[in-house]
Amino acid sequence: MNRRSLLSALPLLAAPRLAAAQAPVRIVDVLGREVTLPRPARRIVLTQARHVLAMGLLHPDPVSLVTGWGDDLRRMNPPDYATVRARFPRADAIPIVLRGQADGLSLEKLLDSQPDIVVAGLGVLRDGLAERLADMGIPVVAIDFFYDPMKHTRRSMDVLGKVMGREDRAAAFDAFYVAHRDTIADRLKGIGAARPKVFIHAHAGGTACCASPGQGAFDSMIRFAGGHNIGADLILGAIGDVSLESVITQDPAIYVATGGPYAGRGGIPLGNGVTLEAAQRELVAVLRRSQLDVLPAVKAGRAHTIWHGFNDTPAHIVMLQALARWFHPERCGDLDPGTTLAGLNDRFLAIPMAGPHWADLPAGAF
Known part of the structure; x- marks a missing residue:
């Protein structure tokens, strides 16, 4: 196609998009x-x-x-x-x-x-x-x-x-989201009642121990990732508080703290401008201050932290992968939330997510 023909065709090529916009x-x-x-x-x-x-x-x-x-x-x-x-x-x-x-x-x-x-x-x-x-x-x-x-x-x-x-962009994101979601669902087929008890310590270190999701907020994500949220057994509403004694009595198999800025209230730092080492140090400190270091899960190294902001963004597909990997390492240990986050940044996000958005308890911390 010569230059004149190409220029004359441009309005026709643009017409469908312009028509859709109107x-x-x-x-x-x-x-x-x-x-x-x-x-x-x-x-x-x-x-x-x-x-x-x-x-x-x-x-x-x-x-x-x-x-x-x-x-x-x-x-x-x-x-x-x-x-x-x-x-x-x-x-x-x-x-x-x-x-x-x-x-x-x-x-x-x-x-x-x-x-x-x-x-x-x-x-x-x-x-x-x-x-x-x-x-x-x-x-x-x-x-x-x-x-x-x-x-x-x-x-x-x-x-x-x-x-x-x-x-068109929504359809592309939907395909990305569904593909990653369905991979998790396929890996967890047939788990039945084999769901580890999970304690989600919300705003860990930024509030008194122990805020947790009840039958809302993170609960549907915990269930989808193959866990049993002990907060749903103890809290009637979407969110609430549970006592340290109740957590110890429940003896969760996995501990997950949520971190983030919390409007300056303190807590585990995660996200933009944060280092992985800083997140891990504060995770250890929060567990000690909250006296949750007595939990067998913590002593066994099954303690983690994740960005609290995943509770209100479609980027939570990253959190689902991380949770599934922690809850069922034998089925989901090779899931790679880091690669998924990179894919969101490269293909979709106009406002990139930088810095660590999750961290594991350092080996030998307790």
Whole structure:
């Protein structure tokens, strides 16, 4: 094809994508609610700013689409917010429309941001918020990577893909996610009741001992990875506290602490700007301070730490691999979460995940 022919063909090649960008978009969210947009959204409000990290799996500049968001990312996870801001300086200019929980929502600031759509986490959709915004002409879609990630992640990413007009990227991510998820499921076929008891020590070192997921949050991921979450036996809600005595009595086969910045409260450092050695040192220190070093699992070296942020991102496929490897080394010991994380960074993430996001107890620590 000569240069003139190629130039004349360019509008025809671009036409399908341009048409798709202007066509109405039908979206069914994780609650089964249907929303139709006249075209993919150009102005998005996030009730949880952390969901910009999920958007970054599909869009090269997710911040460019955000006109308002919650304060959760900069308040609870300053290192990741710093990474977002370094790559996309516009982040600092985005108005805060929600501070803390649902009752901290400013309708005035939300309306001032003139969104095409509001993308809301399930925890914010209370007291008829979606209906009130719809009455004002602002559609709302619900996504969820926290309350039931094994059920809602694929639909949530489909929602984000449609909202942003990035359905091709959403399909590519879905294929990546499903392939890795199904590998774990295939390895664990037939385990039946052979599920080791697992204690997930949430926010280890950043709060008093011992916070843990109950029948929500990490629980579905623990079960999928072939473990039995003792927190689900002891806590009625999604999260709660268990006593040191209860943990010792339960005698879990595996201990997993979650780590991260925790809004400056301390704890096991993991993620951006952290070294593996620092994470391992603090894991040992937390176990000693919490008196959990008496657990047989810890003495046997079956103690680990993992980034708490995996509880609200589709990148949790990395955590699933790590958990399965720790719970069932005979079946899943060759799974490689490091390679999976590298694949997410190379193929998808506009906001890369740097630094260690999990660590094992150093040999001979106890």
